[in-house]
Amino acid sequence: MNPLKHMAIIMDGNGRWGLQHKNSRNLGHKEGLKTVEMVMKYCIKKKIKFLTLYAFSTENWKRPLKERNYLFNLLEIYLKEKLEKINNEKIRIKILGEKNFSKNLNNLLDFAEKKTKKNTKLQINLALNYGSKKEIVYAFNKLKKKKRINENDIKNNLFTKNMPDPEILIRTGNTQRLSNFLLWQAAYTEIFFEKKLWPDFKNIDLNRIIKKFSSIKRNFGKI
Numbered sequence: 001m002n003p004l005k006h007m008a009i010i011m012d013g014n015g016r017w018g019l020q021h022k023n024s025r026n027l028g029h030k031e032g033l034k035t036v037e038m039v040m041k042y043c044i045k046k047k048i049k050f051l052t053l054y055a056f057s058t059e060n061w062k063r064p065l066k067e068r069n070y071l072f073n074l075l076e077i078y079l080k081e082k083l084e085k086i087n088n089e090k091i092r093i094k095i096l097g098e099k100n101f102s103k104n105l106n107n108l109l110d111f112a113e114k115k116t117k118k119n120t121k122l123q124i125n126l127a128l129n130y131g132s133k134k135e136i137v138y139a140f141n142k143l144k145k146k147k148r149i150n151e152n153d154i155k156n157n158l159f160t161k162n163m164p165d166p167e168i169l170i171r172t173g174n175t176q177r178l179s180n181f182l183l184w185q186a187a188y189t190e191i192f193f194e195k196k197l198w199p200d201f202k203n204i205d206l207n208r209i210i211k212k213f214s215s216i217k218r219n220f221g222k223i
C-alpha cells in the first residue's frame with residue numbers, strides 16, 4: 001500500500017507572485033489555481049488518497065474586503081466551471097471549516113460536497129475559514145457532556161475525522177510557520193518548507209519532496 005496517503009499544503013506566496021509579475025496580488029491568486037490543478041493530477045497519478053489544501057484561514061478575514069471577495073469569487077467560478085469534471089474524475093470534495101460565506105457560496109460548497117460524496121479516487125479537503133485552534137475548541141464543545149476525554153474523542157470530533165493524519169505537509173512561499181494549520185493532525189508529519197511561491201511550485205518540486213520523504217526514517221518515538 002502507498003505509504004503516502006495524505007498530503008497537506010499551505011499554498012502561500014500568491015500575493016507576492018502577483019505583485020512581482022503585474023503589481024496585483026489578485027493575479028497571483030488566479031495563477032495559483034494552476035498549481036492546484038497540477039497537484040490534483042499529481043495525487044491521482046501517485047495514488048495519494050487525501051489532499052488537504054489551505055485556501056483561507058480564520059485569520060485571513062483580516063485582509064481587505066476586496067481581496068477576500070476576489071478569492072471567494074474565484075472559488076465560486078472555479079467550482080461552477082469544474083465541478084462536473086471533478087465529479088467525473090471520481091474526486092470527492094470536502095470542506096474543512098465553518099461555511100460562513102455568502103449564501104450562494106455556502107450553497108455551492110454544500111452542493112459540491114453532496115454531489116461528490118461517494119467518490120473514492122481522491123479526497124480533496126479544502127480548508128476554508130479553517131483554523132486549527134477553532135477546530136479543536138469546536139471538538140471540545142461537542143464533547144462537553146463527557147466526563148473524561150481521550151485522544152480518540154478529540155480526533156473523532158475534528159473536521160478531519162475518519163482521515164489518516166498527513167504524512168507530508170508542504171508550505172510554499174519561503175516562510176517557516178504553520179499559521180494555525182492542522183496543529184493536532186501534524187504532530188508527527190514530515191514538514192517541507194519550500195522557497196518557491198505557490199504559482200511557481202511545479203511537478204519536479206513534488207517529485208523531489210516525495211523522494212526525500214521516502215528516505216526519511218519515521219521514528220514515532222521509537223529508535
Ligand code: IPE
Nearest residue numbers: 011012013014015016017055
Ligand atoms: C496564500 O497566498 C493564499 C491565501 C492566503 C489565500 P498569500 O495571499 O498569503 O500570498 P503572500 O504570502 O501574501 O505572498
Ligand code: IPE
Nearest residue numbers: 010011012054055056057179
Ligand atoms: C496561510 O497563509 C493561510 C493560507 C495559505 C490559506 P498566510 O499568508 O495567511 O499566513 P501568515 O499570515 O503569513 O502566517
Ligand code: MG
Nearest residue numbers: 012013014173
Ligand atoms: Mg501569505
